[in-house]
Structure formats: structure tokens, C-alpha cells
Amino acid sequence: DGGITQSPKYLFRKEGQNVTLSCEQNLNHDAMYWYRQDPGQGLRLIYYSQIVNDFQKGDIAEGYSVSREKKESFPLTVTSAQKNPTAFYLCASSLKAGAYEQYFGPGTRLTVT
Amino acid sequence: EDKVVQSPLSLVVHEGDTVTLNCSYEVTNFRSLLWYKQEKKAPTFLFMLTSSGIEKKSGRLSSILDKKELFSILNITATQTGDSAVYLCAVGSSGTYKYIFGTGTRLKVLA
Numbered sequence: 001d002g003g004i005t006q007s008p009k010y011l012f013r014k015e016g017q018n019v020t021l022s023c024e025q026n027l028n029h030d031a032m033y034w035y036r037q038d039p040g041q042g043l044r045l046i047y048y049s050q051i052v053n054d055f056q057k058g059d060i061a062e063g064y065s066v067s068r069e070k071k072e073s074f075p076l077t078v079t080s081a082q083k084n085p086t087a088f089y090l091c092a093s094s095l096k097a098g099a100y101e102q103y104f105g106p107g108t109r110l111t112v113t
Numbered sequence: 114e115d116k117v118v119q120s121p122l123s124l125v126v127h128e129g130d131t132v133t134l135n136c137s138y139e140v141t142n143f144r145s146l147l148w149y150k151q152e153k154k155a156p157t158f159l160f161m162l163t164s165s166g167i168e169k170k171s172g173r174l175s176s177i178l179d180k181k182e183l184f185s186i187l188n189i190t191a192t193q194t195g196d197s198a199v200y201l202c203a204v205g206s207s208g209t210y211k212y213i214f215g216t217g218t219r220l221k222v223l224a
Contacts, residue, residue, distance in 0.1 A: 004155075031210070042117070042214035043156075043201070050210060058211060090155065097210035099145040099163060104155040 003027065004105035006091050011110045013085075021076045021108045023091030031097040032074035036060065037088040037107075046089075049074055050097040078110065085112045115140040117204050119215035127223050130192050134218045136202030137184040146185050147212060148176055149201040156201055159187070192222045 004025045013019045025032065030051050035043040045058030049068040063082025068074050074093075078085045088109050092102040120135045136146070145163045149156035160169040162178040162185060169176050173192075178185045189196055199219050203212035 033211075035214075040216060042216045043203075044214075045211050048210060056210075099161075099205060101147060101158045101161050102212070103158060104149075106154045 004091060004093055004103060006089075006105035006108050008108060009106065011108055013110070013112050015112055016080045017112075018077055018079050019085075019110065019112075021078070021089055021091075021110070023074045023076065023105055024072050025074075025093045025103075025105075026072060027093055027095075027103065028071070029093035029095050029103075030071070031094045031100070032068065033092040033094075033102060034058070034064070034066065034074070034076045035090045035092065037090060043090065046076065048097065078112075085110060115204075115206065115213050117202055117213050117215040119200075119202050119218050121218060122216070123219040123221070125221045125223065126192055128193055130222075131188065131190045132192060132220060134187040134189075134200050134202075134220070135184060136186070136204075136215055138202075138204045138213075139183065140204050140206040140213065142207040143180065143183075144205045144207045146178055147203040147205075148185070148187050149203070150198045151201055151217070152198045159200075189220075192220075194222050194224050196220060197222045 007022045033048040034046040047066045049055040065077045091105040094100040094102045148159040160176045167178040199217040202215045205212045
């Protein structure tokens with residue numbers, strides 16, 4: 001069963017703590033993406049990776065970090081430097097970066113208090 | 114600054130109605146436009162439109178791209194309650210690997 005999985009579905013953290021969100025795909029896609037979705041706003045790109053061992057900042061990368069050590073995995077760390085971390089986080093992948101449709105995982109809702 | 118604007122923000126219709134959702138954009142060097150349906154969690158891919166593919170159709174859903182007037186529409190005919198969702202539009206430009214998303218149109222179909 002091919003697809004993208006994200007875990008956990010819900011995550012609660014205290015302010016000042018770093019937290020890592022998992023994203024795994026078995027679609028053999030080269031490109032992976034992290035988006036943040038807030039009420040009333042479109043999806044905003046945090047980071048993307050065109051290929052393993054490479055990643056680029058998106059529009060709102062401050063306070064976040066990623067790694068791409070394996071083709072299947074693209075974890076996102078939300079650091080204590082992120083001012084407003086509470087949001088719905090979506091991971092996506094596409095066959096390659098560029099003019100290809102992106103497929104999304106089920107998302108992780110992070111709440112920081 | 115590149116931007117994508119969707120209208121209306123929300124829409125309530127009755128089953129059987131036809132709806133038209135709009136997506137207008139201003140991007141440098143347009144490359145492709147994507148439509149997604151988001152019900153509760155993950156957006157589900159519907160269509161991709163490019164310069165070489167300006168019309169798409171799948172069942173009751175269809176979409177066209179007007180590159181001259183810089184907009185796309187998503188049409189849903191004979192709506193059903195299962196069509197209730199947020200519909201997202203995203204536009205990509207050449208020279209960058211990212212897509213810019215609109216804020217979405219929330220569609221509610223009443224039985």
C-alpha cells in the first residue's frame with residue numbers, strides 16, 4: 001500500500017521544547033516538502049528537498065530544521081526558536097521537484113502551551 | 114510578489130446544484146496549477162493544468178485554465194454531500210520548485 005505517513009497525529013508540547021515530526025513515503029519519490037496550515041491561510045512552505053542529502057528553505061523556515069538522510073524519510077524539527085509553533089503540519093512528496101503533483105500525508109496537529 | 118486568490122471564500126449549495134470555484138493568480142513565469150480537495154486532513158489531488166493541458170475532466174469535476182486572463186475554474190456538476198470540503202488551488206512558476214497556495218474555498222453541500 002503506497003503512500004505517505006505522518007506521525008503522530010496529535011502532539012502536545014510545552015514551550016521551550018524541541019519536537020520532531022515524522023514523515024515517511026514509500027512512493028519512491030525524489031522530492032519531499034513540509035507545509036504549515038493555519039486557519040484562514042493557505043499552506044505555507046517550510047522546507048523542501050529535491051533529492052536525498054539536499055534540502056532548501058521555503059518561505060517560513062525560521063525556527064525549523066530538517067534532514068534528508070534517506071529517500072523515504074524527511075523529518076521536521078520544530079525548535080524553541082519558532083515563535084508560533086501551534087499549527088497543522090502537512091508533509092508532501094512528488095516524483096520530482098517542479099511541475100509534478102504533490103501527494104500529501106494525513107498531517108500532524110501540534111499544540112504548544 | 115507572487116499570489117494566488119481563490120473565490121468565493123465559502124459557498125453553501127443544495128444537492129444537485131452546479132458550482133464554479135475560481136482561482137486567479139499572479140506569478141512570474143507560470144509553470145503549472147494544481148487543484149486539491151481537503152476534507153478533514155490530507156489534501157487530495159484532483160487536477161494539474163499546464164500550458165499543454167488547459168482542460169481536465171474527471172466524472173462530475175472539470176477544470177479549465179485561462180493563461181491569458183490568469184485564472185482557473187473548478188466546476189462541480191450535480192453536487193453531492195460528499196463534495197463538501199475545502200478546495201485548494203496552488204500555482205507553481207518556472208525557476209522554483211515551490212507552489213503558492215490560495216486560502217481555499219469552503220464548499221458545503223446540503224442534502
